[in-house]
Amino acid sequence: MISELVAFCTSYTGQLWLILASDLIIAVAYFAIPVTMAVVLRDRRADIPYPWLWTLFVTFIVACGLTHLVHVWSAYQGVEYRGLQTAIEVFTAFASIGTAVAFVWILPQIKDLPSPIQQREILQREVAERTKEKDHLILEINHRIGNQLQILGALVAREKRDAKSPEVLAALERFNVALQGMGEQHLRLSRENYLGTGLAGDMRSVLPPTAAAAGAAPA
Numbered sequence: 762m763i764s765e766l767v768a769f770c771t772s773y774t775g776q777l778w779l780i781l782a783s784d785l786i787i788a789v790a791y792f793a794i795p796v797t798m799a800v801v802l803r804d805r806r807a808d809i810p811y812p813w814l815w816t817l818f819v820t821f822i823v824a825c826g827l828t829h830l831v832h833v834w835s836a837y838q839g840v841e842y843r844g845l846q847t848a849i850e851v852f853t854a855f856a857s858i859g860t861a862v863a864f865v866w867i868l869p870q871i872k873d874l875p876s877p878i879q880q881r882e883i884l885q886r887e888v889a890e891r892t893k894e895k896d897h898l899i900l901e902i903n904h905r906i907g908n909q910l911q912i913l914g915a916l917v918a919r920e921k922r923d924a925k926s927p928e929v930l931a932a933l934e935r936f937n938v939a940l941q942g943m944g945e946q947h948l949r950l951s952r953e954n955y956l957g958t959g960l961a962g963d964m965r966s967v968l969p970p971t972a973a974a975a976g977a978a979p980a
Contacts, residue, residue: 781836784829791826795819814863821860824853903951910944
């Protein structure tokens with residue numbers, strides 16, 4: 762069986778069929794590749810640098826596929842389509858040289874394009890920097906809120922010392938209770954937001970530790 766297969770493949774007829782089959786397979790591959798590239802280019806045109814280079818490369822591959830296809834057709838018909846072959850060969854030659862020149866011309870610019878890994882690293886670095894800036898901004902806002910609560914607490918404490926009317930004292934006490942509730946809620950929410958982020962210790966150092974801090978004099 763093997764010897765017969767080898768004899769067929771080495772015969773003129775066998776070699777002719779092998780050539781035709783190879784040309785046909787190559788042509789199918791040459792047509793399948795640019796179709797895939799064209800679909801990608803259509804869907805991701807905005808993300809692909811130098812889309813015209815893709816189009817030129819697709820044209821080059823299609824032209825190469827046509828050369829193999831015309832060989833198969835000529836052999837199958839038993840007629841040499843010299844005019845058609847010449848036109849396809851000339852078209853393929855222009856597409857080939859155009860693609861080659863374009864690649865040589867654009868290669869230095871392609872080498873300077875950041876790779877996906879580099880783009881991901883740049884994005885991660887920018888996200889980390891923006892997150893750090895955001896954390897410090899929120900930390901500063903919380904610090905200022907804590908200072909304002911301390912100032913209000915000190916003002917209430919001073920007014921309570923100077924107040925003579927029971928009604929005024931009662932009103933100031935209600936206001937002080939409200940300030941204490943605000944201070945406790947502010948501290949609790951700040952600690953929850955920064956739990957496990959490394960900033961909780963900083964928050965505890967700049968915020969009123971208890972509601973009683975609302976009655977302390979500001980630094």
